[in-house]
Every structure is written in structure tokens, then in C-alpha cells.
Amino acid sequence: MTMQTNPDQLVGILRDTIVTLVRQDGPDLSARQLGVLLTVYLTPGPHTVRGLAQELNVSKPAITRALDRLGELDLARRKLDMMDRRSVLVQRTLKGASFLSALQRTMSESDGTVTPMPPPEMAEAGEYAAVG
Template identity: 60%
Template sequence: MARNLKALGLWRTALVASVRQDGPDLSARQLAILLQVYLTDPPHTVRGLASLLNISKPAVTRALDRLSVLGFVKRKRDAEDKRNVLVQRTVKGSVFLSDFAELVIAAGAVTPEDMNRIQADEALAAAAKAKLEAELIEAPALETSAS
């Protein structure tokens, strides 16, 4: 449970920092679609995004309307299949997500308390590894001397 609370606390910290900035507030759906477009390989279509996110095409369209107005994505008719609309990345969307990533990184910055815990865990792991390695070296020597 503590791990869950820590993860939620990090997310809250990043979101609070995001809404405090002078920029647009994106809904969870809009942010999920934006991340899907930017973090996965194109091409992206309304139909494909709806399928991947398991939401309706009209819900994707509404989110894309808002993201388009903000300049974070653009839509273009597919030249090969006129029925498809391709969702494309923009420089403004890249900048927004880069700034948002910095907020997430800052929210997840390691505290001195966390660093002490990490160092203690690493020391325990190193000691356990050294003990196992010593036992592995001694085991063949014991077998040879017992023969």
C-alpha cells in the first residue's frame, strides 16, 4: 500500500505543478491520447486510438478537437485511404510533453531519506552477493578435499 501511495503522491505532485503553470489543463483522456500519439510509432488514426484505449470514436474525436485547437496534434486525411484521418504530432505538442516530463521527473526526485534507504538496500545486496560468491568458491574446494 505504501508503494501505491507513493506512486499516487508523485502523480499528484506532477499534476499540481502542471495546473499551476500558465498552460492548458488536459483531461486524463486528452493526456492519454496525446501520450499514445507521441510515445508510439505512427500512423495514428481515430479508429486505432479508440481501439487501443478502448473508448468510443466520438470520445477520441472530442479529445482530438481540443488537442488540435491547442496545436498539440493535427489531423490530415490519409492520401492512400480517404476514409482514414491520420493524427500527427506537432512541435507545440512535443514541447508541452517535454515540459510535462520535466514536472514528472521533478516529482520523482529522490529525497535524502529515499537515498539512504537505497544505499542501505544496495549494501545488503552487495554483502549477500559476496557471501554467495564465497560459498561458491569454497564448495568445489570442499568437494576436492573430501575426495
């Protein structure tokens, strides 16, 4: 039997998670950057700047700025789509997957009733770009 988490608990989990992220010696992401990261990792791809802008209902330049920061941190990277050279694909990275796993652990530790989500299924080979 699964236990329902009420809205107050969810907001508390969010707060505890953000406070933990702020206190860590890791990347400090804006809400937009975190939204882009979570969309890339938790929804099926392929992801493009245009597609992310539509899905998040923000401008393409806003997505580009978020991806610039995520790229600096190696949490996601952009790659030219070889099938359509006008399009840029957003790739997951091993460091980004590790960040997501740590985020899931932090959220689950914030409230004993919340179980961590399994890592996102990787539908195709090469979903994570090599690091190093």
C-alpha cells in the same frame, strides 16, 4: 543500479505533476485528452481515430472530441491519409513535443529517483507537423 519506485511514490509523482499542470498558465487537459496525447507521442504510429479508439477502449466520437481540443491547443493535428481518403491520421506537433518534454521534466522534478524519459524516437520523416 536503478532504483525501483514504489506505488505510493508513483501516485505522489502523478499528483504533483497534475497539480503543477493545473497551476501553470498552460493547457488544462482532461484525463482522456492526456491519454490520447500520450498514446500519440509515446507509441509507434501511424495513429488513426479508429486505432486510438480501439487502443484506449473508448468510442470514436470521444477520441474526436479529445482531438478537437488537442488541435485547438496545437498539441496534435489531424490530416487526411492520402493513401486511404477514408482514414484520418493524427500527427504530432512541435508544440505537443514541447508539452511532453515539460511534462517529463515536471515528473522527474517531483521525485529525485525518477529519471526523465528520452524524447520519443521519430521513426519517419515528417512525424512532427510544422508549426507556424
